[in-house]
Amino acid sequence: MFGVTILGNNSAVPAYDRHPTAQVVTLNDQLFLIDCGEGTQMQISRYRIRRSKIHHIFISHLHGDHYFGLIGLITSMGLLGREQELHIYGPPELEGIIQLQLKVADTRLPFPLHFHPLTEEGLLTESPRFSVECFSTKHRIPCWGFVIREKRKPRKIDKEKLLRYEIPAAYYEQLKSGADYETKDGNIIPNEAVTIPNKAPRSYGFCADTKYDEGIIEKVKGVSVLYHETTYLKDLTERAENRFHSTTVQAAMIAQKAGVEKLLIGHFSSKYETLDAFRTEAREVFENTELAIEGVTYKIG
């Protein structure tokens, strides 16, 4: 399972029962929380997200609609007796904000909290199964996007051929990781002759808040699903530019130029009560576009 569940799809001021930005990416039994606007802990309960499975939280920037819910989530995790460690990645000033609020409440968290300041683009964390990178976007204050990638999966054994070449089971793991096999006689059986490639690794790109910026294209090239903000419809291109946000058409152009498989759009301005026009406009440029709707989980790859 690799998917993203939308907990909030609205921009700054909550409206029409839409919430500020928060998303949970599920990769097998690992949950990644991206951004944490006010009310995220309530949305987590509402959509029955297993908060104990969240070990990594990524905060794109310090506009309130992307992080005001973080301190409440952390505090509640503590009150609920969490013991597992939690990693938070965000702009450097975020650590002081968290620590100050814990201090004045005389709160000592019962779990280890590791803060990782975002200062440069690149790898943030990885395991044998995934990696997470960050890249900077163009917003009014420092802002970061994230790419969560599955690691390349081991090759699959072609059992029929193994039998034909009489390769012992003890070598299977080496073959999966791509090694050739040397027979007793010193002959080499190439890996490709006895294994088949697994599915291509899937990936999710989250572009945070940003004005139209072709610098992003390289960072999210070919991802399975790209989330790009679309605060405004295309008739407000100038307003988008002035406020360091993007329109439907701009998001779709990035998706197209980056050659992604699917585009997910969100961060809708509170001025829009309905969202259909966002989909229509984006699809005129990039057909495989979906609206990020709260509560829905979008499959990645």
Next chain:
Amino acid sequence: MFGVTILGNNSAVPAYDRHPTAQVVTLNDQLFLIDCGEGTQMQISRYRIRRSKIHHIFISHLHGDHYFGLIGLITSMGLLGREQELHIYGPPELEGIIQLQLKVADTRLPFPLHFHPLTEEGLLTESPRFSVECFSTKHRIPCWGFVIREKRKPRKIDKEKLLRYEIPAAYYEQLKSGADYETKDGNIIPNEAVTIPNKAPRSYGFCADTKYDEGIIEKVKGVSVLYHETTYLKDLTERAENRFHSTTVQAAMIAQKAGVEKLLIGHFSSKYETLDAFRTEAREVFENTELAIEGVTYKIG
């Protein structure tokens, strides 16, 4: 109109669609917000509270379930173009928390924000129509309760008697404020002979978070409505004591000893899915008790 609308009635961790503490007191066209847990701005929209009428916000203490929604509310007020001044009363450290979060977002509020640190008991603000006092409660960290009082209303003119004593209209305002009338002959007509008292001024007492503390009785003596926390039912008296909270019976005893007209109870622990037992237990001690239910406005006096 004098009443209190409950926006959140739950303790620390939100549960069962109950929200953390927040209440709006309406006194004619003046709204006072007391505490502002996470999600308060959404509750304000949900219950159609006119946020532009809020000029005073009182924060009892710096546990998150009483203030994590404040920065979001302030920020949204700014984004919505508020220009009127806003007064915030809270523990001194709150100002730094607000300013830090505005600074990292590079936010300049379009309205004047006046912060008033709570440091000693007494009068916080007053107008010709109301006064607000604070008093300290016994909690794990410094914590404040509030009393909002209507000012005593002017006496009413008894028109029939004014005619009988031939008192000119120019003296009416002086009579209303309690002055006697001296006739041309030097005779004194006592105020009580020509005016009748108006209704007694009404008042609302908010006890914040507190363990059972008889020191509170004097502060809220005779208020029209007393809000007192009841985090636990009476079988958890020891837990309440340890965690600086109160039980149903303790809240009702304070109400009884303070001779208040009505008791409103809230701040229910997340361990309770239903609330009926809270009412039953409190009423055994103090009959005129109501549960603080979200969205309901309770008349004061």
